[in-house]
Amino acid sequence: MKLLFFARLREDLGCAEETIVLPAGVDTVAGLRAHLMARGSVWRQALAPGRALGVAVNQDMAQPGTPVKPGDEVAFFPPVTGG
Amino acid sequence: MTVRVQTEDFDAGAEIARLRQGNAKVGAVAAFIGVARDVNDGESVAALTLEHYPGMTERALEGIVAEARARWRLIEVLVVHRVGELKPTDQIVLVAVASANRGEAFAACEFIMDYLKTRAPFWKKERTPEGAHWVEARVTDDDAAARWESQKTA
Numbered sequence: 350m351k352l353l354f355f356a357r358l359r360e361d362l363g364c365a366e367e368t369i370v371l372p373a374g375v376d377t378v379a380g381l382r383a384h385l386m387a388r389g390s391v392w393r394q395a396l397a398p399g400r401a402l403g404v405a406v407n408q409d410m411a412q413p414g415t416p417v418k419p420g421d422e423v424a425f426f427p428p429v430t431g432g
Numbered sequence: 433m434t435v436r437v438q439t440e441d442f443d444a445g446a447e448i449a450r451l452r453q454g455n456a457k458v459g460a461v462a463a464f465i466g467v468a469r470d471v472n473d474g475e476s477v478a479a480l481t482l483e484h485y486p487g488m489t490e491r492a493l494e495g496i497v498a499e500a501r502a503r504w505r506l507i508e509v510l511v512v513h514r515v516g517e518l519k520p521t522d523q524i525v526l527v528a529v530a531s532a533n534r535g536e537a538f539a540a541c542e543f544i545m546d547y548l549k550t551r552a553p554f555w556k557k558e559r560t561p562e563g564a565h566w567v568e569a570r571v572t573d574d575d576a577a578a579r580w581e582s583q584k585t586a
C-alpha cells in the first residue's frame with residue numbers, strides 16, 4: 350500500500366510518501382489512521398482524532414468508513430485551500 | 433470539458449474565445465478569476481506556494497465539473513488552476529462556463545468555485561514578514577459548498 354502525506358501534515362510527520370504492508374485486520378480508512386497513530390510521537394499527534402484531516406483512497410475523496418485493501422494508494426492531508 | 437493544472441499563467445480572453453469556438457448556441461459565458469492578494473488575515477503576503485496532489489487534482493476537478501453538468505444544462509466548461517510559486521496580483525484560477533442562458537452560467541460558475549475550494553486537493557503556503565505558514569481552510573468555504581446541497585436543480 351502506498352501512503353502519501355501533503356502540505357503541513359507532510360512537514361509535521363517528516364514524510365511525503367511511504368510504502369507499507371497493510372496489516373491483517375486493517376480494512377478501513379479509520380483503521381489505517383489508528384494503525385499509523387500507534388507509531389506514537391509525531392504520528393500520534395498529527396493524526397489524532399481531533400485533527401481535521403482529509404483522506405483520499407485511489408485518488409477519490411474518502412470517509413473514515415471507506416474500505417482500504419493492499420495495493421491501494423491512500424493520501425492524508427489537511428483541509429484543502431485551493432482556488 | 434477541459435481541466436488543466438499548470439504552473440504557467442493563462443490568458444483569460446484567449447481561453448474564453450477558445451471556449452466559445454464560434455458556437456452559435458452559446459448565449460452566455462460566465463467566468464471567474466481567482467487572484468493572489470498581498471494581505472491575508474491582516475498579514476502582508478509576499479509570496480504564495482500552491483501545492484497539489486498530482487493525478488488526483490485533475491480527477492477531482494473533472495468530478496466537480498461533471499456534477500455541475502448534471503445540475504445545469506451547460507455547453508462547455510473550462511477550469512485552469514495554477515500551482516507552484518505565485519506572488520500578489522498573479523492569477524491563480526480560471527473557471528469559465530458557456531451555456532445557452534445566463535442563469536445556468538452564473539450558477540454553475542459559482543458552484544464549481546465553491547466545490548473547488550472544499551474538495552480539490554490544493555494547499556496554499558504563504559510567505560509573510562513573520563515567516564511561512566500554511567493557510568487554514570475557512571468555515572465560510574464549507575458553508576458555501578453546503579448551500580448547494582439543498583439546491584439540486586434540473
